[in-house]
Amino acid sequence: MYSFEYERPKGISEAVGAVGEDDKFLAGGQSFLPTLKLRLAQVDKLVDLGSIAELKGITVSGNEVSIGAMTTHATVASSADVKSSIPALAHLAAHIGDAQVRNRGTIGGSIANNDPAADYPSALVALGATVHTNNRTIAAEDFFVDLFETALEEGELITKVTFPIAEKAGYAKFPNPASRFALVGVFVAKTASGVRVAVTGAGPSVFRQGDMEAALDSNFSPDAVKGIKTDASGLNSDIHASAEYRAHLISVMASRAVAAAS
Amino acid sequence: MILSAFVAIAPEHKLRVIAPDVGGGFGSKIFVYAEETTTIWAAKRVGRPIKWTADRSEAFLTDAHGRDHATHAEMAFDADGHILGFRVSTKANMGAYLSTFASAVPTYLYATLLNGQYKMPCIYAEVMAGFTNTTPVDAYRGAGRPEATYVVERMMERAARDMNMDPTELRMKNFISPDAYPYETPVIMTYDSGDYPLTMNTAKKMIDYDGFQARKAESASRGKLRGIGSAAYIEACGIAPSAAVGSLGAGVGLWESAEVRFNPTGSVTVFTGSHSHGQGHETTFAQLIADKLGVPFDQVEVVHGDTTKVPFGMGTYGSRSLAVGGSAIVKAADKIVEKAKKIAAHLMEASADDIEHSHGVFSIAGTDKQMTIGEIAFAAYVPHNYPEDLEPGLAENAFYDPLNFTFPAGTHIAEVEIDPDTGIVDIVDWAAADDFGNIINPMIVEGQVHGGVAQGIGQALLEGVVYDDTSGQLLTGSYMDYCMPRADDLPSFKVEATNTPCPSNPLGVKGCGEAGAIAAPAALMNAITDALGKEIDMPATPEKVWQAAQSA
Incomplete structure (x- = not known):
């Protein structure tokens, strides 16, 4: 691992303000930290999103489930709200990686990485979900562009994903x-x-x-x-x-x- | 010793190796690696301590790999199904550099076991070892014997299918009979003891072999392909008589040594050259002393893994620790008993010839006069009243060189259900009937069988080193791509033991560490072959099985 600066902001605007050209947001780190350890990636600064409370949590309103970007797979898998409104989504989250990955990995981190073998992208596209960032909303189908490539701009931060409840x-x-x-x-x-x-x-x-x-x-x-x-x-x-x-x-x-x- | 004698890296008396609580070995830690030699050389060169650690990625690239054979085999039978001859031609990959045991694995540990459990009048084996551009290939749990078992047992099932016979019946017809020991095979080995029909019948009963057809029909009604397959394996363990390996060209002797030291207050410290890296020697060896000398189990400490503390040892591999290392401990304990008899005779004013010993109690024959080993140990260290011609203290060491290899054998039967839509192989049942001779600790033995079978299943279904065709780059360089068996890949195992004691060591033990890894690949691949009705090579990945199922 190469050395880097580390910052742990408390709010969304603070986080967005902290990230520069050669910096990265750190979510659960389940893909990115091993990449850093193997020296396959190098950053000037890591902006850790772990202390931003407003990026976490699940709410259901009307016919929509909203999941904060920093919500872990384990939280989604065990959420009574998700289980009752979109059981397939809870099932998917329950089968990502292993228990350690599910306890650290987040929905925002997963979709931002867009690993071709990740589970979440299929749920977002099939359910017609919307990705919310700090400055716009993106339809799931437009969000996933190609191998490890998304519609996110430099320094743009995913805040939540909203899923319409399917029949x-x-x-x-x-x-x-x-x-x-x-x-x-x-x-x-x-x-x-x-x-x-x-x-x-x-x-x-x-x-x-x-x-x-x-x-x-x-x-x-x-x-x-x-x-x-x-x-x-x-x-x-x-x-x-x-x-x-x-x-x-x-x-x-x-x-x-x-x-x-x- | 190898570092001093052959690499001349440091004088032997200046070399100290400390290796406590190593997590597993399975062969790959036997060998002398270039990194170890280089580290010592560099430390001497700069005059400073040097620490070297290999991470997992490095281990994938540099730790010796195992099992890389391409084999062509032919077996001849008479019209009744009796084996007439067996001809095997094997190409064995050595990798890019010759590792410590490399060429011994496909030769002495492979060709010598091609007789299996059968009466084979003649065997012809030809092995060509070749260098390639891969990581060195060397011994891995079973070393040569899984490869031999695989060839013999796949051939037996294939032959049975071609002759429209039940594979277990074909084996039964050809087994060496239980009264034929010692049995000399055409390929050097003299089998010590065994009852192969018994282990096979035991395994068949455990898995309800006769009820298989009904289970197959039930699977078929759900669109699944069910198969059953056996492997009647034999291995040569307890490696080995020094003279035997010397005649085969080995550069070392293969004895073991031990010291049994009574402390003045009656507890015992056992120093063993057999290193324990997860095999539970601390428990099994303590049991030997507790049983023989009547010392409470928790009063026995087993010390290993530090060359300044322990006597010499030749290593824990080839299922040899108990048969060879344990026998050395027993020999040392025998010497303790002999000396203790003299001390007891002096203290009880009797002749040493009249002293009888049983589990640490020394008594004068025909009387009720007796002393315990604890009292005798105290007298030996506080020799106020002591035989004039006897040295004080109660500590003995012994070296043991076995008379023969030991020959654990048994039958494993696997039952699988294949999903033809995906190629997923579900192992639905597993029966292991093993003859390890006498057993000291049944739980440890069962654990060894479980672990061995798990590794064998890994080899058959999941594991495989892959290099890029054009660049030679290792593609399976992490656990993201190299598939280790995990708990949810495995069934619950049914494990039973039969016992024909080993006649060539004082404990009557044969060794159990490798059996599962030797039996499992052949049993599992035979079951998959039975389900598919056609043969595929290991590892039986879902895609390979799916493709075979499409054209089945």
Whole structure:
């Protein structure tokens, strides 16, 4: 690890003011700290968001669940509000990494990193969530741009994510046996504006599977998507799984997500 | 010793190694690593202490890897299913540099075990060891014997399938009979004792082998593929008679040594050359003394892992600690008993020949006169009334060089259910019936079997070192990519032991540390093969299994 300055502000505007060109916000640090330790990244200053109370917490109002950027996966997983309004989201959070990761890792940190195998992006895209930052709101589909790339500008800070409550939603994940990241994860949501199917792990960034959405719009059942194939070209291929296997798993996981939807 | 004699890095009497409470070894800590030698050399060069620590990433790159064979095998049978001959040709990867045991693993520890548990009239084995650009490959829990078991046992199941026989019946037909010991194989070894039909029948009963077809049908009704597979393994442990390894070219002797020291107030300190790194020697060795000399278990302290304190040791590997190191302790304890008899005879005014010993109590035969070992120890250190020709004190040391290898053997049976949609292999049941000879501490033995099977399952399903095809870069350089077995990958194990005592050491023990790792890969891959109806190579990753299931 290279040396760096460290700051721990108490408020959002203070945090935004503290971060300069070669600085980074620090959320749960579950991806970024190992990167620093391996000297794969270097910063002048880390602005730790851990003391900013207004970035934490979950509220439900009307037909929307709002989750503060610094809310940990464990908090989301065990939240009675999330479990009753969007059980699939609590289920997803409960299966991120391991207990240590869930106790430190946050929703804001996860989506800002946009790891292609992270779980949360699929939930945001399928549920049609909105990402709130210190100066604007971004629709989930516009937020996730590409591999480890988001719509965030330099120094822009995620404050919360709001999720419309779906009629039904389900998440099924095929974990990478080693890392337990999603080799393929499929989030299916039946919303007022139709069914949305979002796939993580399989491509460079989260994407929607339109054929499956159309099929589920007319018949929301596991069998409706089982036979629908995804084109393997452009999907990830690595030592854990070929693109063809990932394409196949999308159908299997989509079917299981529909079966699990509640 | 290797550092002094062969690398000439420091005179032996100036070299002190302190290694308390090391967390696990599994082979990789046996070897002399360049970093260790370099650190000592550099410290001498600059005249200052030097500390060197390898982190996990470094360990992935530099710690010796294990098990890298490509093997072609042929087995011949007569029309009734009796083995006529076995021919094996193996290419073994040594890595880029030759590690300490490297070439011994695919030769002396592999080819010599290709006889398995069977009557094999002739065996031809050809092993070619080659250098590549990988990390050195050396001994890993089982070392050569898992590879031998894998070849023999995959062949047996394949043969049974080709001959439309039940694989366990084919094995039964070919087992060495329990009354045939000592049994000399065509590949050097003389098996000491065993009852292979018993371990196989025990394992079959434990897993309800006969009820398998009904369970398979039930799985099929849920769209799942169920399979069952066995491995009847044998290993050569308790390594080894020095003369035997010397004749094979080893540069060292493979004895062990121990000192048993009574303290004046009756407690005992055992100094052992067998290092304990998680195997529980402190418990098992203390039990040996408690049982033999009647000293309360908690009055026995076992000291290891510091070269200025302990006598010489040749290492904890090859399931040898109890069979070789434990036998040295027993030999030292025997000397204690002999001396104590003389002291007791003097104090009780009898002839030493008339003194009988049982669990620390020394009595005059045919009388009720007796003394305890504690009283005798005190008299030995406060020798006011003491035999003139006897040295004071009660401490003895002994070296033990075994007469033969020991031959633990057994049968493991795995039962799996495969999800053809994903290729996930769910291990639904596991039966391990092992013959380790006499057992000193059943709980420790069971723990060793659990750990060994877990590692074997890891090898069969999850673990595999991958290098980039073009750059040679190690791709599995962290636990993000190298998959270790975790608790939720494993079933509950059913473990039982049968016992044919080992005739070649005073404890009758055979060793248990590697058995699980030796049996498990073959048993599990046989079960997967049975479920799929076709063969795939380790590791049976979900994608590989899925692809096989598609065309099954």
